[in-house]
Amino acid sequence: MQATGWSWWHQFPPALRELASVRLVASFGAGGILYLTPMVFHQQGFNAASIGLGLALAALAGTVGRFISGALLDQGRSCGTPVLMAAACGFAGDALLLQASSMGGYIAGQVCIGMAGGLYWPAVELAVPQCASPLPSAKGYALVRSSDALGVASGTLCGSLLAAAGLLRGVYWIDIAAVLALAALLLLKPLPKAAKASEYAEGQRPLRQWLPALVPMLGISVVATSIPALMQSALPLDLVRGGLNRAGQTESLSALLIGLQLGLLVLIQWPVGRAMALRPVGTGLGLSLICFSSGTLLLAVSALSHSGLVLVVIALTIIALGEAAFLPTATEAVIELSPRGHGGLAMALFSQCFALSAFAAPLLAGVLLDGHGHGVGLWFATAAICALSLLLVRPVQNRSKRRVG
Numbered sequence: 001m002q003a004t005g006w007s008w009w010h011q012f013p014p015a016l017r018e019l020a021s022v023r024l025v026a027s028f029g030a031g032g033i034l035y036l037t038p039m040v041f042h043q044q045g046f047n048a049a050s051i052g053l054g055l056a057l058a059a060l061a062g063t064v065g066r067f068i069s070g071a072l073l074d075q076g077r078s079c080g081t082p083v084l085m086a087a088a089c090g091f092a093g094d095a096l097l098l099q100a101s102s103m104g105g106y107i108a109g110q111v112c113i114g115m116a117g118g119l120y121w122p123a124v125e126l127a128v129p130q131c132a133s134p135l136p137s138a139k140g141y142a143l144v145r146s147s148d149a150l151g152v153a154s155g156t157l158c159g160s161l162l163a164a165a166g167l168l169r170g171v172y173w174i175d176i177a178a179v180l181a182l183a184a185l186l187l188l189k190p191l192p193k194a195a196k197a198s199e200y201a202e203g204q205r206p207l208r209q210w211l212p213a214l215v216p217m218l219g220i221s222v223v224a225t226s227i228p229a230l231m232q233s234a235l236p237l238d239l240v241r242g243g244l245n246r247a248g249q250t251e252s253l254s255a256l257l258i259g260l261q262l263g264l265l266v267l268i269q270w271p272v273g274r275a276m277a278l279r280p281v282g283t284g285l286g287l288s289l290i291c292f293s294s295g296t297l298l299l300a301v302s303a304l305s306h307s308g309l310v311l312v313v314i315a316l317t318i319i320a321l322g323e324a325a326f327l328p329t330a331t332e333a334v335i336e337l338s339p340r341g342h343g344g345l346a347m348a349l350f351s352q353c354f355a356l357s358a359f360a361a362p363l364l365a366g367v368l369l370d371g372h373g374h375g376v377g378l379w380f381a382t383a384a385i386c387a388l389s390l391l392l393v394r395p396v397q398n399r400s401k402r403r404v405g
Helices: 002-009 014-043 048-074 080-099 103-132 137-164 170-188 207-241 251-277 281-302 308-337 343-372 376-399
Strands: none
Touching: 014 048, 014 080, 014 103, 014 137, 014 170, 014 207, 014 251, 048 080, 048 103, 048 207, 048 343, 080 103, 080 170, 103 137, 103 308, 103 343, 137 170, 137 251, 137 308, 207 251, 207 281, 207 308, 207 343, 207 376, 251 281, 251 308, 281 308, 281 376, 308 343, 308 376, 343 376
16 A cells, blocks of 8 residues: 555655645644634634734735735745745744734734735735646646645644643744745755746736636636635634534534534545546536635524534535636636746736635625624625636637747
8 A cells, every 4th residue: 555655646746746735834833824813813802803803904915925925936036945935934923923812913924825825825815826747737836725624624633632631832833844845845856947928929928818718717716716715714713602502512523523624635635636537627627616605505404403513514515616617617717828938927817816715705704694693695605606606617628728938
């Protein structure tokens, strides 16, 4: 079995294995702070709206970081440069959140964390096609998304154990160790340089000529990426508070439920991502939206039942399948729809969907949770929006059959 595992790992090019390792370390540190920060500051006495505001401001900072990262990449800089900048910002954010007890300290820490995420994602996503050759980039994305899922799940599980021990703020120490390890990996073996726009004829094309092909994909992405944002912000609070008939859960059990869902994502990310890599991008996008709609509908129904915790587990399983289908498929679709030489900007725009949903979703969710006292309306609305977004899948599929230009 060990030989088989090594054989599986070594089927990938060395550069892709290095990138997957970098993303594993980064995701391990991020897992705890992304999913458990709402619980940390719920313990501190912050209400849902205040917690949502901090998450939204982090997302706003991330929009700035994404455009900075995209600009550096399209200038031909190493993909590792924005990642090292992200590590510095993440270290500062962890240090602030580790000791924050006021709204000011919480917001300052969240802004640093948001900037770190903004700098990080366009760079590590654009690095995949460069590191994957001679394998197809879709298979590369399936691998690195599996690495992301393993890291996030492991980090969140560690956080849940800290919560059970009454040491929930320890998630920030874990992330500090992770960003230091991340910087060491990149300094020892830098990531490849991105292609300059001037190196390709396609790179001379103005934005108005290739952006329209991306618009439906960006629309789907805003909706789909709101699901992880809600899993990080609204779901922990909804579980702790309880629903109309569903009893509230302890913080440690709530963290464990989220950790188990992320663990399931680890198990299915590679087989699902590999299966989607063999099919048109519309297949993965359609499957993900159906899963997101069904899963959030079950979350809404769970609040109405005394045995609603069973429905929550089923819902999280379905949502995990949706995430496994969406993440590698969406990134591959962006690569297919964007011209070479503008990959940095295209990835920055795609990453902005994460930032936009992370900005809006926690704010709206916090208001709805505080106003209603439960998540029924929030989850029903989310299910309806995901179902309507299926209308955008066909335009993406039609345009992704060939590269732009």
